[in-house]
Amino acid sequence: VVLCISPWNFPLAIFLGQVTAAVAAGNTVIAKPAEQTSLIAIRAIELWRDAGLPAGVVELTIAPGRIIGEHVVPDLRIQAVMFTGSTETGSWIARKLAERGGEPVPLIAETGGQNCMIVDSTALPEQVVDDVVSSGFQSAGQRCSALRVLFLQEDVADKIIHMIKGAMKELHVGDPSLLSTDVGPVIDQKALTGLTAHVKYLEGKAKLHYECPIPAGEGHFFFAPRLYEIANLAVLQREVFGPVVHIIRFKAEQLDDVIAQINATGYGLTMGVHSRIAEVTAQVAREVKAGNIYVNRNMIGAVVGVQPFGGRGLSGTGPKAGGPFYLTRLIKDNLQVTEAPLAEDKKASLLAASGHDNALQQSLQLAAKAQVDWQKKDITARSSVMRQFLAQLASNAVVVKQEADLAQVLASARGLIGHIEKELAAPIQLPGPTGESNQLHLEARGVVACIRDESACFKYWILSVLTALAAGNAVVAVVEDKDFAEAEAVRKVLLNANLQPALFVVAKLTQLKALISNPLVAAAVIEAGSAVKALTGELIAARDGAISPLVTTPADERLLHRLVTEKTVTINTTAAGGNASLMTMSDNAV
Incomplete structure (x- = not known):
């Protein structure tokens, strides 16, 4: 059910x-x-x-x-x-x-979103205005995907603000049953009260550029669409679910900082970018951690099968609605599971451990930083490291001594690497109208914990490590004391295969609480029959912030899709206004 x-x-x-x-x-x-x-x-x-x-x-x-x-x-x-x-x-x-x-x-x-749009000085102003008005004010701003924050390059900010104000003057707020109405009421008194409180909150913190007139009288839920300007994203404490757009100015050289600000909110639902410079739109689409990226068009109206919809981080869990992996989460991964019992004294010991570990925290920070560059590598480069690792692991004395079925495990691992290469070789091309490109990209989650207690087998653990790394994640391998030497041997082989050291960290099971409680861990993978599965699930669910998964999917071809997130990139290919590459050429270019 x-x-x-x-x-x-x-x-x-x-x-x-x-x-x-x-x-x-x-x-x-x-x-x-x-x-x-x-x-x-x-x-x-x-x-x-x-x-x-x-x-x-x-x-x-x-x-x-x-x-x-x-x-x-x-x-x-x-x-x-x-x-x-x-x-x-x-x-x-x-x-x-x-x-x-x-x-x-x-x-x-x-879940929620703090949806942003970046507009640089090369964008077509008329198109920007049309897309801002539709994205921010259509449906009274009550769409999950609606525009909340508009970053305008300062060189064109005044002009575009003037044009948006002009467009807002033409908006008619009124009865939604009338064809003359552009913006209707918000849903109920609770919504109206919340939006009114936000207006009060912004007094002294923002500049009001324009406020649409609304019908007179009482007993209705009309809220005037508003255009504000604020200093930075920190002014907004939460999502404002209504027809309010907040402008932030930025300098051309501050694009990296703008992207960092957006990612730092933790939200990742929709994102828009307007620019006729291909390098700019490509950077935003690549680096912003959002589920749906829209290039040179509005940010609303995702179509099933064309723009699979859903966010990441504070904005959702995935898989995307209307996407190819949606139904897979509605069938069971494991039909028959026999869980090993967790001794009460062991559970008490794990829970009594400190929830913070300074050394582990430092390792996680380094892993998260290294993962950004690792994910950028082509899948063939990552899989090459994994293949070298498997070749060397076959003759590692420590592992060979402990794992009698190592040959079979390595054979499964090689097949898995081949599958991952095919899946991640190129984005999935989605259908769409002429003049629009739609692609579904699979991106790494971040730092993944691969957990093995005494009740779990080596095969599941090593295949989950391999899948996570090949997908572009960093890994923290959590093992019992008795398996620590073997895990360190695995780490040594990975480093010999040219894996960056920060990407694979070995931790002891006694550090489980500190590890899983840390928000830098984006997912935890554990064998379905593990004795510490339920405890790990409770620890990861107890965290504040993003909803992170406990993954028990079998270590086969299905596991990859649990260790990546989906990003839909939609590009209005007719909006460049000519050969956009010419705009990036230097004066002396041939």
Whole structure:
């Protein structure tokens, strides 16, 4: 049974997207639509049943989220959860699911965003204005993908601000049933109160460039679209879910700093960039940690199968809705799992350990830094290191002595490397209209913990290490004291194969709490039958911030997709206005 929790802002599209995916994968569904728009869900299911949906396959539950959280989420019959909503609620669901123990319950969460757009001095101003207005104010700014922060290069900022203000003067706020209306009300009083509080908060912290007029009177939820200017991203403490765009000016040479600011928010849902310099758009698309990148077009209106939608970090877990890996999370990875028992004294010892380790913290920081450059390497370069590693591991005395089935493990590893090379050789080309390019890129998660206790086997552990590294991640290998020498031998072989030292760190199981509690760890991989699986799941779910996965997927071709994140890059190929490469040529170029 899959629990589907959908929002009010797309009461039909997201509701049906979740439910139909779950049903298509062979599940039954408890569907919890938003209270504000539940009539749409009721009618949709009525029509579906008229079309032949069997009784009991989809059951609607119309109730406050708190009731669902208390009574449905903890129910052991719920075997997966699909959720669209706030980051805080998504994290709460992850914790409740982890408290069950056993196999990790799949959670597909699409949460908040601090969506930004970067505009440089080469961008076409008219197109920028059109895309800012549609991305920031359409649907009263109540889309997950809506524009919140507009970075304008200072050379063109005044001109573009003047043009945006002119466009906003033409917006009509009013009854959404009228064709003359451009912007309707926000959803309810709670939303209006929150937006009004944000206006109050910005007093003295921001410059108001323009505020649209709204209908007079009371008893409505109209909120005036506003255009502000702020000094930097730190002014915004959280996502503002409504028709408010915040401008930040930047100098041409500050692009790297702008990208760093955006990534530092921890959010990663949508991102826009307007530039006719290919190197600029390529850098933004490559370096910004967002799920959907839009180049020289608006940032809203993702189409299923064309722009698979979903974020990373504080913005979601993946896999992307409408993407090729969505249904795979709705089927079980492991059908029969026998978990080794964890002795109470061992559990108590692991929990009693310090939650902070200075040496480990330093190693994680170095690993995270090294991982950025490692991910940039071509997959053939990374796989070459892995192949050299496997060749040398075959004759390593320490490993050969401890692992009787090493030859079979190495054969599986070589096959896995071949599969990873094919999967990561090029981005997935997606369909789309003429004049638009859509690609799905698979990128490394970051730092991955590969955990092996005494109940787990060498084969799973080494294949998970290999997959994580080949995918572009850094790895922290966590082992029992008795396996520490073997893990260090593996590390030595990796370094001999030219792996950068910071990319593979060996830690002891006694450091598990300090490691998993650290937000630099983006995912943890552990064999399904491991005795410390449930404990690891609780530790990773207890963290504040991004929802990070505990991965128990078998160490075969399926594992790769759990150790990468998806990024959709959509490019308006008609918007360059000519040969964009000419704009980057020096004066004396031939």
